[in-house]
Amino acid sequence: MNNKLIIDKLLELHNGDKKQLDVILSDANRLIVEAPAGYGKTKTLISKIAYLILTKQVPVNKKILALTFSVNAAYNMKNEVVSILPTLLANNENLKTSDIEGKVYVSNFHGLCRRILKKYGYLLSKELKNIDQLINIDDSSENNLNKFNINLLEDEKKLVKNISIASKEYKEKYIKENYLQYNNIIKTKYIEKGVISYNSIITLTIELLNKYKNIRHFYTKFFPIIIIDEFQDTNILNWTFIQLLIKSLHHSL
Numbered sequence: 001m002n003n004k005l006i007i008d009k010l011l012e013l014h015n016g017d018k019k020q021l022d023v024i025l026s027d028a029n030r031l032i033v034e035a036p037a038g039y040g041k042t043k044t045l046i047s048k049i050a051y052l053i054l055t056k057q058v059p060v061n062k063k064i065l066a067l068t069f070s071v072n073a074a075y076n077m078k079n080e081v082v083s084i085l086p087t088l089l090a091n092n093e094n095l096k097t098s099d100i101e102g103k104v105y106v107s108n109f110h111g112l113c114r115r116i117l118k119k120y121g122y123l124l125s126k127e128l129k130n131i132d133q134l135i136n137i138d139d140s141s142e143n144n145l146n147k148f149n150i151n152l153l154e155d156e157k158k159l160v161k162n163i164s165i166a167s168k169e170y171k172e173k174y175i176k177e178n179y180l181q182y183n184n185i186i187k188t189k190y191i192e193k194g195v196i197s198y199n200s201i202i203t204l205t206i207e208l209l210n211k212y213k214n215i216r217h218f219y220t221k222f223f224p225i226i227i228i229d230e231f232q233d234t235n236i237l238n239w240t241f242i243q244l245l246i247k248s249l250h251h252s253l
Contacts, residue, residue, distance in 0.1 A: 006054055009088050010047055020044045024051050032231065045227055046080045050088055052225060053103045064104040065223035065245075069233050071108055077229065078106040105223070109238050110198065113205040120215050124208055125187045131196065139190075139197040140164035148193045156185050160197075167199055170236045179203045202237040209244045220245055 007025070014020045020040055023033050024047050035041050049064055058064055066081075068074045081104060107115070114131055121128030137144045139160050145152060152160065163182045166174040186200040209216040223245060228234065234242070 003055060006051060006088055010051065013047065013084070013087065014040070014044070020047075024048045042077070042229055043080075045229055046077060046084060049081050049104055049227060050084050054085075054088055057225075058103045059224060062222060062224050063102075064225045064227060065112070066104055066106045067112065067226070067228045067242075068106070068108050069230055071111065073229065074106050074108050074111065078104075081106070109241065110201050113201045113241065116205050116208065116215075116219070117201065120208055120212070121204065123212060124183075124204060125191060127187075127191045128204070133194070134191065134196040135194055136201075137195050137197055138164075139199070148195050150189055150193050150195070152185065152189060156189075160185065163199060163203075167235050167237045172236050172240075175203075175236055175240065180207060183207050199237060202241055206237070206241055206244065209241075216244055 007021070010024055011021055014024075017040070020043075023031065023044050033041050033044060045066070049066060052058055052064060066074075066077060068077055105112075117128050118131050121131060127134075135148070137148065139145060139150075142157070145157070145160075159178060159182060162174065163178060165171070166178075183200060183203050186197060186204065190196055190200070209219070226242065226246060228242070
């Protein structure tokens with residue numbers, strides 16, 4: 001499809017906003033879009049995804065990874081990407097919306113990590129094959145631990161609580177020094193009770209990608225383009241996970 005026609009349609013779609021168009025057309029390796037609420041950041045990201053697909057900047061057998069912070073946001077973004085394509089595909093019979101949908105994977109952080117653990121988590125714990133049957137809990141609440149009879153020693157309770165605090169307060173050093181110990185508690189005491197914590201869905205994926213470089217290499221290559229909506233809400237666990245997908249294989253947590 002003629003790139004000029006795509007750009008003209010995008011400019012029309014964005015009411016002539018040149019700053020939004022600059023973001024959509026940018027070829028920068030890393031780009032942060034900042035604007036107040038309601039200024040069209042998500043719409044711009046959706047158009048950028050469509051533009052990258054239509055201009056064939058997504059390699060064969062690869063996908064754009066679009067991450068959000070909730071299941072609903074992921075669902076809405078996927079629908080909006082699909083809905084914008086017919087407008088940009090006008091008068092072009094060689095491209096089909098159904099073909100293009102396969103070029104983008106939209107998920108929230110936990111959804112993507114669950115998908116990875118469902119496929120490869122057995123390398124850490126065989127029970128992770130059945131991750132969909134595990135109940136998700138917020139283990140920052142001792143009531144949740146009691147509810148499922150997760151019997152932790154006092155030092156383990158302290159570690160679990162501190163991991164939760166560190167993830168919210170961006171205490172990278174603490175996470176780096178203690179996440180493997182936290183994961184061991186999850187594998188030996190949580191999973192046997194049929195539960196898994198929200199934080200551990202991320203930390204277990206981090207362990208997996210650090211330990212098995214071939215798996216990490218696969219996802220790094222499979223998602224050559226990563227777009228994150230509401231990036232300011234990224235906590236240290238999310239950010240550490242993302243770094244493993246965008247940095248060289250010599251980098252680890």
